[in-house]
Each structure stands twice: as C-alpha cells, then as structure tokens.
Amino acid sequence: MPLFKRLLLRLLLIGTATSIWPQTGTIARLPTTTRAEILARARTFAAHTWKCGAANLNASCSKTYKSDWKPGQVITGVPYNWGGFDNPDAFDRKLARGAAAGAHSRNGVLSCTAGIDCSGFVSYCWGIPLTAHLYGTTNLREIGGKPKYNWFTDLKPGDALNKSGSHVVLFTGYNPDGTINICEASGSAARVICHKTTWSRFKGYIPLQYKGLDE
Amino acid sequence: MAQLFGVLLLFLVSSGAALHVQESSLKGDQQLRKIPLTRTLRIPLIRTLDPLGATGPSRPDSAAMAVWPGAMDEPPEGPSGFDVFEDGNLVVTDPLSRRLALYDPQGTFRRSWHLEFASDSVTVTHDGLMLVREANTGQTHVFDQEGKPRSAGAHELPVQPPARILSGKSGTISTSVPMGASIAVRFEEPGSALLSLESLAIDPNRGIFVAMETTAPEGGADAISLRKTVRRYSLAGALLSETSAIPLDYYVLPIDELRVRKGVVYQLMTTRSEVRINEWNTN
Numbered sequence: 001m002p003l004f005k006r007l008l009l010r011l012l013l014i015g016t017a018t019s020i021w022p023q024t025g026t027i028a029r030l031p032t033t034t035r036a037e038i039l040a041r042a043r044t045f046a047a048h049t050w051k052c053g054a055a056n057l058n059a060s061c062s063k064t065y066k067s068d069w070k071p072g073q074v075i076t077g078v079p080y081n082w083g084g085f086d087n088p089d090a091f092d093r094k095l096a097r098g099a100a101a102g103a104h105s106r107n108g109v110l111s112c113t114a115g116i117d118c119s120g121f122v123s124y125c126w127g128i129p130l131t132a133h134l135y136g137t138t139n140l141r142e143i144g145g146k147p148k149y150n151w152f153t154d155l156k157p158g159d160a161l162n163k164s165g166s167h168v169v170l171f172t173g174y175n176p177d178g179t180i181n182i183c184e185a186s187g188s189a190a191r192v193i194c195h196k197t198t199w200s201r202f203k204g205y206i207p208l209q210y211k212g213l214d215e
Numbered sequence: 216m217a218q219l220f221g222v223l224l225l226f227l228v229s230s231g232a233a234l235h236v237q238e239s240s241l242k243g244d245q246q247l248r249k250i251p252l253t254r255t256l257r258i259p260l261i262r263t264l265d266p267l268g269a270t271g272p273s274r275p276d277s278a279a280m281a282v283w284p285g286a287m288d289e290p291p292e293g294p295s296g297f298d299v300f301e302d303g304n305l306v307v308t309d310p311l312s313r314r315l316a317l318y319d320p321q322g323t324f325r326r327s328w329h330l331e332f333a334s335d336s337v338t339v340t341h342d343g344l345m346l347v348r349e350a351n352t353g354q355t356h357v358f359d360q361e362g363k364p365r366s367a368g369a370h371e372l373p374v375q376p377p378a379r380i381l382s383g384k385s386g387t388i389s390t391s392v393p394m395g396a397s398i399a400v401r402f403e404e405p406g407s408a409l410l411s412l413e414s415l416a417i418d419p420n421r422g423i424f425v426a427m428e429t430t431a432p433e434g435g436a437d438a439i440s441l442r443k444t445v446r447r448y449s450l451a452g453a454l455l456s457e458t459s460a461i462p463l464d465y466y467v468l469p470i471d472e473l474r475v476r477k478g479v480v481y482q483l484m485t486t487r488s489e490v491r492i493n494e495w496n497t498n
Contacts, residue, residue, distance in 0.1 A: 068333070068351050075352065082289050105286035119288055137288050151439060152410055152430060153383075161439075167290045177378035178386070178411030178428070187285070188292050188310070188335055188468070190351040199410050199428045200472065202439045203463045 030143055030212035033127035038158035038210070041125040042170050042183040045078045045116065045192040048088040052101050059100035061112035068190040069101055077191030080104070081115025085133040087124055091115060104187055121185035121192060122160050122168050126210040138164050144208030151207045152199070155180070158213070161205045171207070248456035250495045253479075256322035258307070258490040278324030280490060281311035282467060293467040294490050296336035297483045299476040300343065305492060307483070308334045310350055315362075322492070328362030336470040338372055346372055348470075376414045378425075383408030388425055390417055390450070398423055398452050406432040410441060416475035421498070422455060423448045424475045445473065445480045447497045458495040 052069040059065035069075065078091050079102030086094060094114035095101060103113040116124070119136045126143065128134060135143060140162050147159060155171050161182070162168040169184035175196060183194040259278060282293030296308035303320035310333035317325040335350035344365060345358045355372060357365040376389040386409055387397045402409040410428040417423050424447055431440040443461040448454055458480055461473070467485035474481045478498040484491040 082286065104283070104292075105289045106283050117288060152408070165287060166285075167288065176380065177413065178380040178409070179413070187289050188295065188350060189353075190333075193353075198413065198426075198472070199439070199441050200443050200461075200463050201465065201468050203441060205439050206437070207439070 030210075031127045031129070032212045032214040033210070034214050035156060035158035037127065038125045038170070039172060041127075042121075042172065042192075042194065044088055045121060045125075045185075046183055046194045047076065048078050048091070048192075049074060049076050050078075050092065050095060050101075051075075053095070055098040056095055056101040059103065059107070059110055059112050060098070061110050062100075062108060065100060065103065065107050065110070065113075067100060067102075075101075075191060077189075077193055078185075079115035079191050080117065080185050080187050080189070081113050082107070082117050082187070083109060083133060084113065084115045084117050085120035085124070085130045086114050086116055087130055090130070102190060116185050116192065118168050118185045118187075121183075122162075122170055125158070125170055125183075126160075127212065137162055137166060137168050140168060140208060143211050145211055147207050147209045155207060156209070158210065160208045160210075161202050162208050163202075163205045247454060250456050250458045250480075250497050252459055252493055253496040254494045256305075256318075256492040256494070258318060258322050258324075258492070277327075278316070280307070280309040280316060282485065282487070283311060284487070291467050291487075294483070294485045295467055295469050296334065296348070296471040297469075297474065297481075297492070298337050298339040298345075298471065299474050299479075299481055300339055301476070303476070305481075306337055306339065306345060307490060308337055308347075310335055315345070315347065315358075328358065330356075332356075338471075340370060344370060346370060376417065378412035378414055380409060380412060385409070386412045388412055388414050388423065390414075390423060398425070398448050400425060400427070400446070402427065402429060404429070404432060407442075415445065415473055415480070418475070418478065419450070421447070421478045422450055424480065424497075426461075426473055445475075445495065447478075456497050458497070462493065 052073045054071050057067040057071060078088055081102045082105045091114045099112055099114040102115040103110050119140060120133055123135045124130050144160060157172050159171045160168055161171055169182040171180060172183055173181045179196055179198050181196050185192045280294050282291060285291040294307050294309055298306055305318045307316050309316050313330045313333055314327045316327045319325055332349045334347045336348035338346040343360055347356045347358055357367055357370050359365055378386060378388045380386045384402050386400045389397045400412060408430045410430060413426040415424040415426050424445055426445050428441055428443050431442050443463060445458045446454060447456045461482055462484060466487050469483045471483060480495040482493040484493055
C-alpha cells in the first residue's frame, strides 16, 4: 500500500477512536459501561455487610469524632463518609487497618475514616475509577448530560438525579404507583441504601445520563 | 339455560360493582372544595449542632431540636419523621439528639423519650404504640407512650393500599372498603400530568385521602418542577375536596412527609430555624 494511503488510514483510525470515547477536562477518556453494570455496582454497595470493631468507633485523626455505630454491630451498606470514595473492597481494607467507619461533614475533613459519599458513589457506579474523588455534584455535568427524553416517564436505570452543591442519587426504576426507586449514599441513613421514594424530594434536581454509556 | 344466564348476569354485575368505583364527576353547579392551608404549628428553637462537639444533644426536657446544616454535597440533617396521636398530640423524631419529642396540638412541648439510636421515622398505631425506625439500620422498634420498649409482636408498619398510574390523566387506588374495590382518580389540568398516587388514609367516617404528585403547569425545563396536593374522596369514590399545593421547599428531607388524622392533613416541614407542622382541615 502506498505510503500516503497508510498515513491516511492511520489518521482515519485515530479519528474514529477519539470520537468513540467522550472526552472531559478531568478524565481524558471516559470508561464505557452498561446500565446493568451500573446497577450491579450500586447493589454491591447497598448489600455489603461489615462488622464494626472497637477500633472503627474512633478516628485517630480527630478528637471530636462521634461514630454512628456500636461495637460489634453488623451493618448492611457501605457507610456514608463525607469526601470518601472507597469501594467495598477498599473500605474493608481500611476497616481492617483500624479506620473509623464513616463520617459526616460535622466531623470535619478526615483522612482516617472509610466509606463513600453521594457523588463518589454515583461516580463509581458509572465506572469512574476511584483513585481520587474526581467528581462532586458541581462538576458531575462534565460526565453526565441532561437526557433528551421525558424526565418523569422515561428515565432509565443508571441515570442520576443531581442537585449541584447538595446531593446526587442513582435512579433504578419506576413503581406502578408512579413513585421511583433510587440508590444513594445517604448521610441521614449513614450508609448506602436502595429504596422507594416520591418525586417531591427532587424538586430542583436535574437528571443526568452518563456520557460513557454503552447502549 | 335461563337460570344459568341469570346467574351469569348476576355474577358479572356484582363483579363489576365490587371491583371498581368510578370517580363521580361533578355536575351542574357543584364545585370542587378547595382546602387552603389552615394552620401552621411552629415548634420553636432549632439548635444547630456545634461541629466541635462543644454543645451536646438536647436535654430531655428541652423543646429545642437539633439540626445540622450539612455542607457542600451533604444535605442538612434533622427532624424527619412524625405522626399524630388520636388526641392530636404530635410526636417528632429528633435524630441528632437521639430522642422523640412530644408536643400538644398547639405545638407546646410536653416531654421527650431518650433513644439509644437515631430515628428518622415514627408511626403511631391504632392502640397508641409508637413504631420507631432506626435510621442507620432500618430496624423498627416498638415503644409505648411511657417510652418503654415493647416486643414487636404483631405490630408491623401499616401497608398502604396499592395505587397505579394508568396515564398522565388517570390512576387507581385500591381500598379495603368494600373488599376489592378501587377508586378511580382523574386529573385533567391542561399542560400538566399525573406523576404518582399514594393512599394516605382510609377513614370509615371521612373517606379516602390520596396524595397526588403532578407536573407543574408552569414548566421546568431547567430542573424538576412539580406540585403535590391531597385529595379527599368519599368511600363511594366521589371527589370531595383537594388541598392547596403542599410546600416542597424542604430544608431537611422528611421521611414521614404527610399524615392524616380525623380529616386533617398534616405535613412536616423542618426549616433552618424551626420545625413546622402545616395543617389542612378538610372537615
């Protein structure tokens, strides 16, 4: 094949490859994932069972830390940890090393606690590697776009409902009575939970669809 | 053959009557009775938790409940559950202080019960017991009005009669009176659609109370916008009244958003500075 044709072919291949993977300012190429994979990840967080040891009731880096848990308590759901981005395996490893189980913003910014917060949870479910807490509710729009379909009737499992500066949850399905099912890292519940809820709590929220979806 | 036909006809008629009750349409000069917000109880003094822990939780005899304002990417936390006793007294969860607080029908503090856990929801049973949900585990605990734990026994959270959305303009709610009947709900506001239905209460003397969520006719292209009202139907399915729009600007998200007792619709609204109990009297 003549040289210029080989060069042209290479340019075409590079152009095609870069157009498949969406690009953001924070991650060069978004990992692709399916809706089934998103839901499966969410379920691993909500179904993760762990036991709170005595060491996990205290935060070595904070004198005023107060735990949500009791010694020996067995909990289902990865704990809520403000600023945290631990998947279940990372959480278990930190727990075993004596990290405190979960924290809230009223405990301060702590480096010795384990768990996950709302935007870390949605990011991980979308397949973003949790090497660092890259996305919060204020920049989740970089990797999630507003769906073009009807927000009330056509949301799809794996879409998110986001309120910038406040909170984000993962949509998982509809109920016959019109209410919806979500999964979230909840501060008030102190852990990741999946449950039914009404629309009234989502006034002011914006639906987002992950840009790296493989549909 | 004639007998068989008669039996078959009787069966079909009775089945149709038992299974479905049509929403009676308003005729002539009948108008839907609109119920404005009747009263707002303001439970005074919300304390914000000191992040350094210098101030502890509320004292048992304190009317003040605790709220935490949250932070970036963390919503506020505070009173999120409530219910109404038969005598009109109100019980409200105070999760950050690990207690339940009791107020009289005028919103005056009466007493509190200490809990060993944070609670986000409370349901009063027909015999005056309290089913209290532990926020961190979802487990339900039973207490009497002295605050003494009781065995769970046969006490379970009430099951709501199922509802179904059929379209943006109609739905049904099953009822237990008569057996197997359902109420037809119609919603015909131009530019708006029915989103969800929830059965709040079935009162043998006052009827059926249904919470409706609908899209806001004024739009919402930038963010989710909706309206919520409560309708009261007769047991025969006639639409009797509808509340004004339920305020939805929640500071602390409620778990127990709406309750109905003796024809009064109650809403829990925890703000930055107080706990409000909004009331719509449909009697």
